Amino acid sequence: MVLAAPSGTSAPKPEQWGRGRRRWPWAVVVIVLLLGAFGYVLWWISDQIGDEIAVPQQDVGYPMSVAAVEGDQVTYRGDASEWADEGLYALRTADGSYVQTAADALMNPDGTATRTVVAKVNPPALKAGAKAVLDPWYFGNDPGNALDLKFEEINYATPLGPAAAWEIPGKSATWVVYTHGRGDSPAQGLRLAATVSKLGYPMMLVRYRNDPQAPPGTGYAHYGTDEWMDLEGAVGYALENGADRIVLAGSGMGGAISLAFLENSQYADAVVGAVLDAPAVDLGATVDQQASELHVPSFVSSLAKTVASWRFGLDWEAMDYVSRAERIDVPILITQGSADTATLPESIEAFAAAAPPGRVTVEEFDGAAHDLAWNLDRDRFDAVVSAFLSDVAPARS
Numbered sequence: 001m002v003l004a005a006p007s008g009t010s011a012p013k014p015e016q017w018g019r020g021r022r023r024w025p026w027a028v029v030v031i032v033l034l035l036g037a038f039g040y041v042l043w044w045i046s047d048q049i050g051d052e053i054a055v056p057q058q059d060v061g062y063p064m065s066v067a068a069v070e071g072d073q074v075t076y077r078g079d080a081s082e083w084a085d086e087g088l089y090a091l092r093t094a095d096g097s098y099v100q101t102a103a104d105a106l107m108n109p110d111g112t113a114t115r116t117v118v119a120k121v122n123p124p125a126l127k128a129g130a131k132a133v134l135d136p137w138y139f140g141n142d143p144g145n146a147l148d149l150k151f152e153e154i155n156y157a158t159p160l161g162p163a164a165a166w167e168i169p170g171k172s173a174t175w176v177v178y179t180h181g182r183g184d185s186p187a188q189g190l191r192l193a194a195t196v197s198k199l200g201y202p203m204m205l206v207r208y209r210n211d212p213q214a215p216p217g218t219g220y221a222h223y224g225t226d227e228w229m230d231l232e233g234a235v236g237y238a239l240e241n242g243a244d245r246i247v248l249a250g251s252g253m254g255g256a257i258s259l260a261f262l263e264n265s266q267y268a269d270a271v272v273g274a275v276l277d278a279p280a281v282d283l284g285a286t287v288d289q290q291a292s293e294l295h296v297p298s299f300v301s302s303l304a305k306t307v308a309s310w311r312f313g314l315d316w317e318a319m320d321y322v323s324r325a326e327r328i329d330v331p332i333l334i335t336q337g338s339a340d341t342a343t344l345p346e347s348i349e350a351f352a353a354a355a356p357p358g359r360v361t362v363e364e365f366d367g368a369a370h371d372l373a374w375n376l377d378r379d380r381f382d383a384v385v386s387a388f389l390s391d392v393a394p395a396r397s
Contacts, residue, residue: 181252224260255279337368
């Protein structure tokens with residue numbers, strides 16, 4: 001059968017058929033290219049999220065060098081980061097020297113900076129030319145290093161296997177259990193230990209999955225959604241070894257782990273309070289803020305977070321502790337820097353506002369970057385922590 005053209009029309013010529021068919025492939029190619037570019041952008045953003053949650057963090061090494069040492073003055077040059085020009089820092093060198101310095105750095109016209117050494121913790125002596133880094137944890141590698149505290153390296157049970165912790169003895173039956181931030185070490189908590197030990201509280205500074213001397217995890221931080229089970233093992237150890245009450249403490253992601261513990265653990269009723277320094281109460285809000293600063297549309301960052309959840313096992317809803325702050329039933333003290341870009345001050349304000357009245361106290365330290373409130377104003381930090389602990393858990397045997 002031969003099909004004829006309708007009356008009054010003429011059949012399209014063969015060359016017209018070709019032109020019509022060629023339009024569709026080009027449109028498809030353009031659509032595929034656009035979708036591919038969009039997919040690449042989503043994958044790239046999810047890569048950035050993956051880098052931010054990877055454990056361990058990239059080692060900064062020794063980006064500075066000692067330019068001169070004259071008496072108690074040490075002059076250094078190199079990348080010290082803008083936040084390191086104020087506050088208490090130790091100076092660590094590649095050859096093992098470790099010294100504590102005073103709070104103020106003198107910025108010199110030649111681009112170097114000079115600090116006053118107030119205590120020598122580890123030999124050898126500082127010398128010009130040594131590679132160096134500023135250490136905000138200030139007290140070295142363990143509680144005995146600069147604090148001269150007695151301590152024991154113990155192991156406690158976690159669902160994935162044994163993990164190590166430092167146990168500092170004290171006279172009180174209330175123990176402070178400290179959890180460090182992503183990719184850091186228990187040494188991050190030595191600044192708090194300096195205060196806690198003076199008040200007579202025993203203290204545990206724990207390691208958890210993905211840490212050295214702890215079971216391997218996925219290699220990515222989950223901001224409490226699984227790490228809380230390791231903290232539960234540490235609290236169980238404390239309760240089995242003389243504790244009858246617990247104060248949780250944590251920095252950054254360690255704060256998120258503490259909050260997840262309060263939501264999920266069988267031992268939550270033993271907790272009488274928490275001291276959290278810049279706790280990561282809403283990782284998603286931080287990611288959204290960083291994307292906004294890069295002029296990434298909100299719907300794109302939202303889709304990239306979905307990709308990241310699939311790639312790295314992230315549960316954004318579970319990591320949003322602001323949305324569940326109304327469940328808080330123990331007093332919480334939060335110390336927070338106004339210049340923090342990792343834990344947004346706005347997120348901390350939202351968390352405190354959503355909690356039951358009087359449950360969350362926020363002490364903001366003007367100008368402090370992430371987890372550096374102690375470094376910027378040690379006296380104030382010690383005072384607010386001491387007052388909080390004395391209120392919620394007076395030290396007693």
